[in-house]
Amino acid sequence: MADTLIESAKRAAATQAVKDHYDPSASYVGIGSGTTIVYVVEAIKERSTNPSILFVPTGYQSRQVIKSAGLTPIALDSLPEDVLLDVAFDGADEVDDELNCIKGGGACLFQEKLVAEKAKKFVCVADYRKKQARLLTNWPTIPIEVAPISVPSVLHALRALGSPSPVLRTTLLEKSGPLKTDQDFFIIDAPFKTLLTTADVASGKGKGDGSNGVWEVTQLSAVIKTLTGVLEVGIFSGLNGVDAEAVREKEGARTTVTSGQKPVAVYFGMQDGSVEVLDADGSVKKYEKE
Template sequence: MSTATVSAIEAAKKAAGTTAVANHYPKDAKYVGIGSGSTIVYVVEAIKEAGIDTSSTKFVPTGFQSKELVKQAGLQVADFDTVPEGTVLDVAFDGADEVDDELNLIKGGGACLFQEKIVALQAKEFIVVADSRKLQSRLLEAWKYIPIEVAPIAVNQVLAKLKELGSIQPYLRMAPLPHDGPMKEGPLKTDQDFFIIDAPFKTLLTRADVAAGKGDGNGKDGLWEVDQLARTINEITGVLEVGIFSGVNGPQARARGLTGGQKPVAAYFGMTDGTVQTRKASQ
């Protein structure tokens, strides 16, 4: 990409982050989830620039990089496993690799999908911040694979099962080669010392697609509905978590007696023309 294009994308991310914080950051927040990815840099920046009193706020990161980001901003870090039992995060901000019309997400391009999901599920509101490239009508339109975190010992069995489900040449993600030191390549390891399998599938159906008769979404002819595929992959022995965020959002979860949901209540997309487009939950 040209320098001008990169600058436009970064400006778009900043606009989305600023708008999301202005609309959703509670002034009296006690616990705030901070996700991974390049867009979240601008969320933290917006919190600082807004002059919000964060002296009583603890920020819960979804991984090593987001933890370092919070620390460098001079904010208080609270690792997820140190948060008192029963604590509900006031809000959680995170990015996404792709977002569909029903606010289903694909996440895990940065290999933090497990932490990202447990933080989202512990928040009253989950807010997504991204740039326009992530805004699609269906999942797996532009982003081509689903990240899946798996136990190293189960990789071969999981790969075989994914092929049975219709995945098109799933593969184990390799770690990038170092710029210095010995040129040794191996599987990427997550913060849990698990591996990541990236599994391409055909473009996923939404619930509305199934209701409209565009397919049953149960995997016939390789066509899956978002929720059905997420549940099916999660049932494979050896899978820790799948990078599909679907189901219900925070308010819907609380109405059912739960804490939070995988789906965001709103997603903010920075557009290349400087505007911010919002996709909100219908309820």
């Protein structure tokens, strides 16, 4: 019964997100990874009237989902440099009050971040379990993609940053060794204490620099990213696509900002069948079960 409830919540969130943000006149749409995205593609297929739209997957699984729906996938690196995706849909492992996300439970975080940054807007779709006030409340670790040769040094550095027991992720069949990403890199899962938001730091709840064992989301992500051997960190924070566009308009060629990493909105399928939407402006909207 619980599994049925969760799947219904995912489908409801996906259906509403696509209804609100999928434009049949779009040129390029990003499609993320994970079980929730299956319902996103299902909803897009039902509403799709334009066979010319090209869909950019974040990995092997999402590419197969796109193809199975009869839609056309295209590799991200085949897009012209100055072209942005009209929208990207993806899931998350956990989302906080400021729409910061943890992603990477499915080991696709690097390509998911590339696609999110390449989109005019990233829309996140999740079920009620992923909705938490702070990151690392329910989801236990931060996924980090690393070069295989760097694993020992990165594990050591993470422990120095306050992670009590970072571990190398293995495959389900443990004798097969570490799990490999699409880039042939490994994943380290690093637990930390529950992360602060920028509002927490501003209100004096902590510095967020790890000095007392507690980190703020963006500060921790930035520090981990500087470690030699780290390809990407499974924290999606910073700008969203709309804010990034404003930066581009103001600063033009002086900035390397391409888009954003945070979603412009997160659609949560709730236990009662409704869909709760958190927007980047802090507003909350609710769609009752149809």
